Amino acid sequence: MNEQVKNSGVEISPSYFETQLVNSQNSSTYSLKITNYESKPIALELSLGEFDQTPNTLMNYLVSSNKYKENIEPHVITVEAEQTRAYEFKVQIPQDCKAKETCNLALVLKLKPTDEETTTTTFEQAIPLYVTNTRNTEEDNYSMKSSFEIKIKVPKIIISEETNIKIETKNTGDTYTEPDIYAQFYNLKLLNNERQKKTEFKNIYNNGVKILPKKKFGKEIRYSTNNLEHIEIETIVEEQNQTIKSQSTDFWIIPPKFVIYTAVIIVLLTLITVSLIRFKVLSKILKRSK
Amino acid sequence: MNKKTLLTVSFSILFILALVKLPIQASAQNMSSDNYEIIDPTINSGGDDSSSSDNYKMEFSAGGEFNDERFESSNYKVGSGTGYTFMANVPKISYFEANDEKMNNICGYGGCYDRARFEIDPQNNPEDTLYSIEISDNDWSTVNYVDGITHQIKTNKDIDDYQTINSWQNGSWSEYNILGLNSQTEYKIRARALHGDFTESSPGPEKSTNTTNTTIFMDLDVSSESWRSSNPPYNITLGNISTNSVVTAPNYIWTSIGTNAQGGATISAYDLHGGLYSNNTDNLIESKNQNLETADSGFGIRIDTSKRLLDTGDPGYLRENLEYASSETNSVGGLSSSDHSYKVVLCTLRESTGHCNQGTGAPVHLSRTAIMLKAKASLQDEASDDYSDTITFSSIGTF
Numbered sequence: 020m021n022e023q024v025k026n027s028g029v030e031i032s033p034s035y036f037e038t039q040l041v042n043s044q045n046s047s048t049y050s051l052k053i054t055n056y057e058s059k060p061i062a063l064e065l066s067l068g069e070f071d072q073t074p075n076t077l078m079n080y081l082v083s084s085n086k087y088k089e090n091i092e093p094h095v096i097t098v099e100a101e102q103t104r105a106y107e108f109k110v111q112i113p114q115d116c117k118a119k120e121t122c123n124l125a126l127v128l129k130l131k132p133t134d135e136e137t138t139t140t141t142f143e144q145a146i147p148l149y150v151t152n153t154r155n156t157e158e159d160n161y162s163m164k165s166s167f168e169i170k171i172k173v174p175k176i177i178i179s180e181e182t183n184i185k186i187e188t189k190n191t192g193d194t195y196t197e198p199d200i201y202a203q204f205y206n207l208k209l210l211n212n213e214r215q216k217k218t219e220f221k222n223i224y225n226n227g228v229k230i231l232p233k234k235k236f237g238k239e240i241r242y243s244t245n246n247l248e249h250i251e252i253e254t255i256v257e258e259q260n261q262t263i264k265s266q267s268t269d270f271w272i273i274p275p276k277f278v279i280y281t282a283v284i285i286v287l288l289t290l291i292t293v294s295l296i297r298f299k300v301l302s303k304i305l306k307r308s309k
Numbered sequence: 310m311n312k313k314t315l316l317t318v319s320f321s322i323l324f325i326l327a328l329v330k331l332p333i334q335a336s337a338q339n340m341s342s343d344n345y346e347i348i349d350p351t352i353n354s355g356g357d358d359s360s361s362s363d364n365y366k367m368e369f370s371a372g373g374e375f376n377d378e379r380f381e382s383s384n385y386k387v388g389s390g391t392g393y394t395f396m397a398n399v400p401k402i403s404y405f406e407a408n409d410e411k412m413n414n415i416c417g418y419g420g421c422y423d424r425a426r427f428e429i430d431p432q433n434n435p436e437d438t439l440y441s442i443e444i445s446d447n448d449w450s451t452v453n454y455v456d457g458i459t460h461q462i463k464t465n466k467d468i469d470d471y472q473t474i475n476s477w478q479n480g481s482w483s484e485y486n487i488l489g490l491n492s493q494t495e496y497k498i499r500a501r502a503l504h505g506d507f508t509e510s511s512p513g514p515e516k517s518t519n520t521t522n523t524t525i526f527m528d529l530d531v532s533s534e535s536w537r538s539s540n541p542p543y544n545i546t547l548g549n550i551s552t553n554s555v556v557t558a559p560n561y562i563w564t565s566i567g568t569n570a571q572g573g574a575t576i577s578a579y580d581l582h583g584g585l586y587s588n589n590t591d592n593l594i595e596s597k598n599q600n601l602e603t604a605d606s607g608f609g610i611r612i613d614t615s616k617r618l619l620d621t622g623d624p625g626y627l628r629e630n631l632e633y634a635s636s637e638t639n640s641v642g643g644l645s646s647s648d649h650s651y652k653v654v655l656c657t658l659r660e661s662t663g664h665c666n667q668g669t670g671a672p673v674h675l676s677r678t679a680i681m682l683k684a685k686a687s688l689q690d691e692a693s694d695d696y697s698d699t700i701t702f703s704s705i706g707t708f
Contacts, residue, residue, distance in 0.1 A: 076656070076665065077707070227488050
């Protein structure tokens with residue numbers, strides 16, 4: 020399929036940028052390698068827009084493309100047929116973006132028909148610019164924060180051999196972050212709740228993808244066992260191997276067979292006790308009757 | 310004391326002596342007198358120039374240790390002496406790639422820019438042997454380590470960073486197993502093995518790979534056939550729009566995407582007029598989510614899910630927003646021209662049955678799907694031959 024499709028289309032590399040702006044910085048320069056697989060030259064119109072992330076799948080999508088049309092130079096570039104070329108773009112950082120801690124700008128390259136042409140369908144490719152404003156911390160006593168909220172939803176007592184545990188995380192910081200989120204399960208001593216040993220490790224989020232501020236991520240993980248266990252689940256959010264948040268909760272997991280065995284043992288013990296009492300009473304009666 | 314116990318005790322004493330004396334070996338000096346010179350002798354653990362005169366120089370041996378550093382070159386190393394028998398075998402890296410066919414089938418179009426996969430050759434070490442992975446991007450001027458839990462790169466290591474081959478390579482880590490790499494960088498890795506206390510081997514031979522750059526590819530083609538390429542401008546005609554029945558454009562808009570964005574990519578759409586607009590009559594056939602079968606009039610797009618095409622070994626699937634792929638044949642999704650009106654139409658997911666509101670974003674090699682245009686007019690819509698709209702499809706990756 021590759022070869023057939025590649026008779027046309029446009030390839031752009033790299034397909035995202037991260038920029039740290041210092042206080043006085045107004046502009047930034049980006050370099051892109053663009054390949055035109057079409058058999059004719061194409062013109063690409065440049066603009067600056069914004070992107071966001073979808074609520075459940077946390078995938079980037081374009082929100083606007085022409086919001087800061089004048090903030091990029093050049094405005095139009097031409098790529099020859101079946102050619103690859105590197106281009107430099109100068110982006111003037113918009114004022115309203117500079118006022119925020121994090122700004123989700125997107126460099127948009129739109130396929131433009133020539134003056135003689137009209138089109139009913141066209142496409143554009145957006146390159147996310149993850150912009151972070153590094154403010155003068157001495158001046159306003161401010162520093163960027165990475166913080167996370169974790170919610171672990173699991174019943175305290177589970178009578179089953181397995182359970183689903185819902186882990187919800189939210190980037191409550193004021194900057195995007197690329198976290199590693201995982202859960203570790205520990206066996207707790209039945210008497211003093213001391214951690215005994217690590218029983219399981221589960222990845223929750225480790226795809227190397229940025230989560231924008233205020234975005235939530237949730238996942239259900241499964242825990243199963245054949246034994247009666249008192250378990251502690253610890254959810255850890257790490258960023259560059261540093262723990263930025265961890266949260267623990269504990270639960271009892273009681274397999275049904277254990278409940279049945281216990282019930283059987285109790286019933287048997289009761290029967291034995293009752294029998295013994297009856298036997299004793301019977302013996303006494305027999306003795307008296309003699 | 311029997312013979313066996315005596316042998317065990319003697320051997321233990323010799324072994325302890327060997328361990329104590331090992332550092333001395335490393336700094337052994339040439340043995341020489343007026344008559345001879347022996348270059349670089351480090352003969353054994355108990356070696357010492359304890360007896361000498363003008364004519365000779367002797368080194369005593371207190372044990373059976375033998376560890377001559379001349380038994381090592383850049384090509385080989387002989388692990389002589391009993392100390393080596395306790396050490397784990399030096400492991401090799403049998404596979405380390407970010408951009409071969411296998412990794413492209415994991416990372417998508419353009420290969421891996423931030424991750425790679427390695428596989429360890431245990432060199433006859435037992436199954437429960439632990440391995441640590443050393444990594445460098447500057448030819449070992451600095452040595453970093455792969456975290457045994459998160460598989461990210463870190464500057465120091467602890468015992469959690471020693472894992473079995475099964476932990477390093479299987480389960481959650483059966484595809485890639487090193488994360489957090491920089492794009493367009495050459496990395497070298499090597500492994501050490503550990504099988505019990507004080508048994509860590511020296512690092513094995515290195516293996517290198519290059520990460521790629523982040524890439525996104527997009528194409529549109531207007532055609533009735535799956536594979537036909539068309540050059541821009543991409544013009545598609547609906548023909549005569551009827552007042553009684555729904556009209557479908559005879560050609561499809563084929564949308565192709567390829568990316569190594571690990572969080573996947575979306576394709577959104579917006580249009581120029583918010584429907585089919587006639588300049589001559591100033592009339593708009595509005596675009597909105599609706600079933601045109603029952604609506605008076607309308608215009609929209611619909612994804613033909615039967616025309617979904619995947620590349621061989623594609624790690625993801627081009628899936629749809631359900632608004633644009635209703636089960637009703639003539640239901641369409643609307644487009645809007647107002648500001649901030651992009652609507653996600655397609656997305657690339659790991660799950661073959663997912664949709665754009667549910668699933669995990671994933672990269673794709675090259676996936677292609679067909680989009681149909683559908684319209685219907687009402688009696689109130691004035692006839693004209695200039696009803697038109699311009700639809701823009703926008704792709705963006707998630708990183």
